[in-house]
Amino acid sequence: MKNLFDVYPLYDITPVKAFGSKVFDESGREYLDFYGGHGVISIGHSHPNYVKAVSDQVSKIGFYSNSIQNPIQTGLAEKLCAFSGYPDYSLFLCNSGAEANENALKLASFHTKKSKVIAFKKAFHGRTSAAVASTDNPSIVAPINAHKVIFLELNDQKSVLDELQKGDVACVIIEGIQGVGGLDEATTEFFQFLSSETKKYGVVLILDEIQSGYGRSGKFFAHQHHDIKPDIISVAKGMGNGFPIGGILISPEFKASHGLLGTTFGGNHLACAAALSVLEVIESENLIQNVNEVSDYFKQQASEIPQIKNVKGRGLMLGLEFDFEIANLRKSLIYDFGIFTGNASQKNLLRILPPLSITKAEVDFFFVGLKKAIGKIVEPQISVP
Template identity: 55%
Template sequence: MKLFDVYPLFDINIVEGKGCYVYDDKGNEYLDLYGGHAVISVGHTHPYYVEKVTGQLNRLAFYSNSIVNKLQAELAQKLGEQCGYDDYSLFLVNSGAEANENALKLASFHNGRKKVLSFKKAFHGRTSAAVKVTDSPSYQAPVNDGLEVVFVPFNDIEAVRSELQKGDFSSVIIEGIQGVGGIQIPDDGFMKQLRQLCTETGTILILDEIQSGYGRSGKFFAHQYADIKADIITVAKGIGNGFPMSAALISPIFKAVYGQLGTTFGGNHLACSAAIAVLDIMKNENLVDNAQKVGEYLMTELKKLPNIKDVRGRGLMIGIELDEPIKEKRSKLLFEEKIFTGSTGTHVFRLLPPLCLTIEQADVFLEKFKKVL
């Protein structure tokens, strides 16, 4: 048997990691400015993280959600305190798409409506409902046709108003910062008006913070720059620092009904130990503040470099747009300069490093990136 051919792969076998560096099976060291697609939040193999996860593995890795798991309650308390949503409830699942599926479902249970408003260039996952609110028809199979979704331009409040005033939308789903869409940032004023329109029309506001959350933007959630609160926030990626995990943070306006939501593996003991370790490290090492500081430094310095069309982002979620396709330069940066970066579309580098990235490491990248440019 062979692996199903899903992704084009770089011919590099990563076997070890430490902090912001990873190492291949030939002993080469790479500076990781991609974090495994924004997943590595507190750094590779952080000693405290390893201690907490291995300690839990030695006690109990998993048992059914039909019994009490006090680690879930500890995680909910710590997450609420750090993110500012301490009056919300936590539903733990396994992947970002699964979190979005459940958020869309919960919104529809709440108000009995069927339609969803999403945005051009959005990405919310590849499962049944999540892929329908993703603005890429090529990802959708005929079986995904059941949900009615309207896509409007990003940051266009009048387009949103025109749709929501019809009164038949269950929810609006929007990313805190569009990642796959090219690091597109919603205007703070737009977000405030969006929140108001959702309240006025009884529409549930879902904030997808799967890529932009967990401190990456320099605030715990990117939508907090607009000083608003969402009805449901979905998180994944950085929550487990590599352990598969996700969650929905659910407003007090929702009432739990047994049977509506459920999960076998979500919030298991091992996953919770990883997520608690992440929050402890983020708090003790001030990683949200570090993301803001190092991210601002990086963007300031990047704007000084030649041949760059645009630099945009917040914190350590940065897009670097060139006038030309980046494929050859990204390959040269990886294989010759030993720097991992991401991309979106054909012209944009995407930086999503661990939140522990230092100014000194940023300077290493800047020097090598300038050489490649």
């Protein structure tokens, strides 16, 4: 461990295997996964179809560069674009969410011949150069990431319009639902305003669906709740169920040329086999329908716990808001009750991102543990007069 660059705060847990929504550590202890490694696990850990697809592919060919024909890549593009509701869009494949946003921002700048970006307060778009410059967290933005980005409040139409009218904006980038920022979401009116005004001023609209996409919101993409069609859509996290893959869906308004974008590992045979199996399982097991059914059940259960002041988000991209910081609650859930959850920049928000295949019985188990953890953490803090 001493040779690792120490940038991650670590729980003292060592997972060694996982199935469905269950994770097992080296001592054999079982955990319920209600976080999916930042929302990456979409169809469940070690799904048999996924394991077979990856195993079969790696036994044939795992990688070659993008200088040859790759029918699996073509098949993934066709299935993803059709299944997501964008059959006329094209797909560029890369390896991660940050890389997807980096390419989205670069393509927007190529297209408009401009460089200024409009992003939003509490946004998180990644840690590479332009992506991190578009992230509202100065502590992770290095001096070298000196891109022209302005951060505006969600739903502030006047401020957006004031910037668009200056004529120097390349693109607007917005999350379907904010993830790290704390599950905030723009209104339908604001999304539709962005859609119409960016078209009017020749500005590219980028929808960051890296966490909120792939069925997590109850539709394939979260922006589809608002009846808009952005110019570029970035995807990653749930796309490969743990295998590194990302991409951007690109409107037919954009013209491709050789060398415009590129990647060594993006769209390799193994990644595409993994990603295709994810789409096939989401479709065959009706996981988006399951998201909606389980989400309604989860919210009903949450409404019966008085310490939960608000439930934010949609589908299975949810945040439980308390009137106290949740760091100790999250520790108790994992160490005392064997439940993985997540946090956000909003310190009183417990982030919930389980596999899309999670069951109502597992939701019941979660709330039993949550109630006990609340009692363990909160009640001792209540002073007796």
